[in-house]
Amino acid sequence: MPEAGKGVREAPRETVHDGAGEFDRPATQAAHLVVDGGRAAGSRGPRVVTVPGDKSVSHRALLAALLPGAPAHLTVRNANLGGAVRALLPALHALGLRVDDDGGTLVVRRGAAPVPQQVREHPHRVSWPADVPYLETGGSSAAARLLIGILAGTGTRAVVDGDEVLRHRPMAWIVDPLRQLGADIAYLGEDGRLPVVVRAPVCRPGTVELTVGSAQARSAVLLAVAAAGLAATVRHPVRSRDHTERMLAAFGGGLSEHGLTLIWDGGPYTVPPVIDVPADPSLAAYPVAAHLLWGDGSELRVPGVGLNPTRLGFFEVLRRAGAGISYEDERSTSGGEPTGTVVARGGLAGLESVRVDEPAVLHALIDEVPLLAAVAARLPGTSWIGCAEELRFKETDRLTTTARMVAAFGARVEVAADGLTVTGGAPLRAGTVPSFEDHRIAMAAATLATSLPGRTTVHGGACHHTSFPDFADVQRAVGARIVEDSQQ
Numbered sequence: 001m002p003e004a005g006k007g008v009r010e011a012p013r014e015t016v017h018d019g020a021g022e023f024d025r026p027a028t029q030a031a032h033l034v035v036d037g038g039r040a041a042g043s044r045g046p047r048v049v050t051v052p053g054d055k056s057v058s059h060r061a062l063l064a065a066l067l068p069g070a071p072a073h074l075t076v077r078n079a080n081l082g083g084a085v086r087a088l089l090p091a092l093h094a095l096g097l098r099v100d101d102d103g104g105t106l107v108v109r110r111g112a113a114p115v116p117q118q119v120r121e122h123p124h125r126v127s128w129p130a131d132v133p134y135l136e137t138g139g140s141s142a143a144a145r146l147l148i149g150i151l152a153g154t155g156t157r158a159v160v161d162g163d164e165v166l167r168h169r170p171m172a173w174i175v176d177p178l179r180q181l182g183a184d185i186a187y188l189g190e191d192g193r194l195p196v197v198v199r200a201p202v203c204r205p206g207t208v209e210l211t212v213g214s215a216q217a218r219s220a221v222l223l224a225v226a227a228a229g230l231a232a233t234v235r236h237p238v239r240s241r242d243h244t245e246r247m248l249a250a251f252g253g254g255l256s257e258h259g260l261t262l263i264w265d266g267g268p269y270t271v272p273p274v275i276d277v278p279a280d281p282s283l284a285a286y287p288v289a290a291h292l293l294w295g296d297g298s299e300l301r302v303p304g305v306g307l308n309p310t311r312l313g314f315f316e317v318l319r320r321a322g323a324g325i326s327y328e329d330e331r332s333t334s335g336g337e338p339t340g341t342v343v344a345r346g347g348l349a350g351l352e353s354v355r356v357d358e359p360a361v362l363h364a365l366i367d368e369v370p371l372l373a374a375v376a377a378r379l380p381g382t383s384w385i386g387c388a389e390e391l392r393f394k395e396t397d398r399l400t401t402t403a404r405m406v407a408a409f410g411a412r413v414e415v416a417a418d419g420l421t422v423t424g425g426a427p428l429r430a431g432t433v434p435s436f437e438d439h440r441i442a443m444a445a446a447t448l449a450t451s452l453p454g455r456t457t458v459h460g461g462a463c464h465h466t467s468f469p470d471f472a473d474v475q476r477a478v479g480a481r482i483v484e485d486s487q488q
């Protein structure tokens with residue numbers, strides 16, 4: 001049985017420290033995923049599978065209900081109903097919004113009685129700010145960071161907190177620029193970390209320079225100035241996912257873009273009563289990868305997928321390497337997002353390696369890095385996934401956890417400060433592999449396992465519910481033999 005971590009060679013550049021500090025994840029509570037390699041008989045013909053709504057667009061659509069002038073009822077169609085989006089709902093309830101799940105469509109109603117959340121104890125605090133709602137967003141950094149942005153725009157006093165993992169993720173990316181625009185936000189525990197209290201709104205028009213490529217940081221600032229009706233210029237280092245920009249523009253807001261500079265004019269906009277969420281390309285990547293890894297099926301189609309170019313890095317990098325991936329039926333949703341059908345044909349035969357060495361490409365596949373590394377392990381050449389230093393700050397240090405996961409299958413992988421080298425050609429084997437209770441690692445491992453002979457147990461793999469609750473069903477629909485098993 002391969003052991004987690006075995007085979008990972010830490011390259012010398014690894015010694016550059018990211019400043020995030022280290023922490024251990026709690027022992028897994030999630031069930032395991034058990035995968036028998038090989039495609040189920042009878043699943044090789046043309047297939048069509050659908051994947052859930054986009055997590056990032058769902059977060060933004062729900063938070064739009066907090067923008068000034070939002071309709072009394074806001075309907076979010078095709079919302080992602082995974083743990084990360086659900087993590088935002090108790091915070092919305094505590095702010096006096098009711099959210100009903102109407103057969104997969106979320107309806108957000110304003111004017112409900114606030115439902116207070118229970119405070120999570122913190123080692124540095126014996127008391128909490130009085131008469132201020134306490135808002136906890138579980139492990140979702142997008143939920144926490146975007147919420148801080150909105151609160152700092154509307155001037156709603158509140159404490160924002162997260163679970164033990166989120167409390168270790170950086171918040172200064174958000175808090176510093178908001179403070180520059182005059183917001184009063186204080187850390188209640190450790191500096192730069194949750195919990196924070198938002199005490200007063202952004203109030204000074206100005207220019208902020210963001211130093212990280214995080215779309216969440218840019219979105220927090222944009223949502224704050226949009227909510228406050230404040231003009232601002234935001235300079236940023238890389239064009240990462242631009243869903244907030246598209247949403248505000250679709251609302252009729254005055255946003256213009258000049259290269260890596262965004263100018264918000266501080267003027268009015270209208271939040272519509274219905275927002276449509278496209279299917280999530282980062283989730284479509286798993287059935288597409290399974291199909292390509294088998295390489296024996298005729299055609300796989302995933303319809304209604306968001307085709308925003310800032311999200312298509314996984315498909316584009318594989319396409320550039322020679323994979324048969326194309327987009328069909330392209331059109332636009334009401335929220336300003338392009339959608340279409342992702343079509344995968346053939347397999348990985350003829351592909352040598354993959355390479356990511358531009359920040360914009362990395363950001364266009366930032367959540368798919370574990371899956372790309374898993375696919376790279378099946379290619380003969382040497383692959384490089386670079387510009388990825390931000391991955392150290394995800395729910396796990398995903399450079400390390402991705403390396404440990406693929407190494408547990410027998411892959412040869414080296415970790416650098418800013419990326420991963422995967423040297424192909426090593427014989428891969430099924431066995432017990434770790435997920436580190438990180439949904440992207442778990443789903444990447446389970447997908448790779450579908451292509452290997454024998455049985456793989458992805459330890460704690462049921463954490464896929466964070467972003468893709470029906471992951472196992474969708475992979476089974478493509479032909480995978482995968483079950484959840486809590487008895488292991």
Ligand SMILES: O=C(O)C1=C[C@@H](OP(=O)(O)O)[C@@H](O)[C@H](O)C1
Nearest residue numbers: 056142213214215216217366367
């Ligand atoms: O804006 C968003 O919704 C997200 C942006 C990305 O994070 P960063 O912006 O921190 O890179 C991504 O990894 C995360 O899953 C969701």
Ligand SMILES: C=C(OP(=O)(O)O)C(=O)O
Nearest residue numbers: 139140141142367394440
């Ligand atoms: C990193 C992710 O999400 P977040 O940063 O919102 O926790 C993710 O979904 O892979």
